[in-house]
Amino acid sequence: MKPMILSVLTSALLLTAPLTHAAETHALPPGIAWQQGDVDAAFAQARATHKPLFLYWGAVWCPPCNQVKATIFNQQAFIERSAAFIPVYLDGDSDSAQKWGERFKVVGYPTMILFKPDGTEITRLPGEVDAERYMQVLSLGLNATHPVNESLANGLKPKAHLSANEWQMLADYSWDTGDTQLIDAKTLPGALQTLARHAALDHAPAPALRLNLKAAAAAAGSKDVPAGFNKPQALNALNAVLADPKRVRANFDILVITPDDLVPLLTESGTPARQHLVAAWNKALVALASDNSISTTDRLTALDGQLVLARLDLAKDQALPDPLLQQVRSAVAAADQATTNGYERQSVISQASDDLVRAGLLDESDALLKAELTRSHAPYYFMLGLAANAKTRGDNTAALSWYEQAWTAAEGPATRLQWGVGYVNNLINLAPTQDAKVQQVASSVIKEAGETNNAFYERSQRSLQRLATGLAKWNSDKQHQATVDTLASQLSNVCAKLPAADPQRGNCEGLVKAARG
16 A cells, blocks of 8 residues: 555544543543642652652553553552552643653653652662562661662672562662663672672572663673673573573562573574573563463563564574464454553553564564554554554665654654654755755744743653754765755754853753754
8 A cells, every 4th residue: 555545544543533431541640649740849849748759750651651550550559559648640741740850860761760748869769570479668767777779789799689579679779761870881780790790799580680670681782791791690690580480470570571681682593591591581581471470461472582583593584483483463463452451551561562573573563553653642653653663664765754754643743753763863864955944843842842842851852862863964975965954054043032040051052063963
């Protein structure tokens, strides 16, 4: 089907088909006395009532955020426990959310932070674990005698001695959403391994293993082995976890998401160490993919891990074995049919589509995503998957059509900036000679930024930074100077309207310089 016809049909579907879960998924998770918007007022209430404050920072479209809503916030145990703290729900598209995000040094959705009434951060809670473990981590935080930064400082000391609960809090801390405020990302893997060694010496074996896994996860994907990171220590800990089904289950959240980066980091191709690791990891993932005690999304992620391991020694164009492909089709179909909760579907369908793509089943991924456009409360998120599939096929026209539709349909200022910048940068990469189109879309994005409060903070600032960087790279040969000059001037005018004392003014002016190269 031609992209233009496809675009018209999709638009018609979105206009006429009912969004069956829209009301459910745009509403706040029920049963909890969520505070919204004014975080300072919430802290004042926390101080007045001597209660901790629980901050959730997320987005309507974000699959992991929806997973948290479907598996944690809806649990009666969490609802009842919420009476012990002041719960604050901060949507990333609300007016001051990005400014608050910068204040609390959050980098991704979802981020969940527990504070003392005076604003001292106690800990950051992991969003990937199951409800039972989440409640354990929450209880540790609510009963903590020391905030995590103090436990970290003490845990890094030679001959460290912490309580069992302190070691567990460090092992369960959400380092991927809080690493930059406690430890620089470059030194995080080595620091976590130091904590792991000290925990083992301090008779905390389970936290020691988990800290080792988190150190390996933090190192995964690095071009070079991070400073202070010990590969044998990481491999030994990983093998020890994989050899024990109870340890596998206790650390499933790390194991299901890291095999593609960790196996090449820790072992060499063709070696006995690689063969042993792949076999043990695959066995663990097979068990997790059929474990009904974890969520549907996590089971699908475990299946994705199996696909990763199966592809390690295959040529790029080599097909996976038919039984594995059938397993993917069966698992995706079952998940699609069984998942009726609107929050959960946003997460499940996203991961199911990823599984199909990993398996090389792009057409089936397309069919799944297109069907979800009429069901999802945030269909623009799934349009990005359709764009990516088209780009993988080399169909740049269809890819750009989907990126445009996604941006057009996107809701919320921070989301629209992120989607708009993505569209511009894909125009630059896939249609680099279309200066007029690049200028038209980028100009619209800059205009929206100028009309948005707090557009030059946190995620929105990082989105606009990608726009500036993309334009400078596009114009590195000076073939698009007129377009870039026009856009840089427009952005400069936006900056000039910001108060001189506003930190956003400097952020904005830095983008102008970056765009000009």
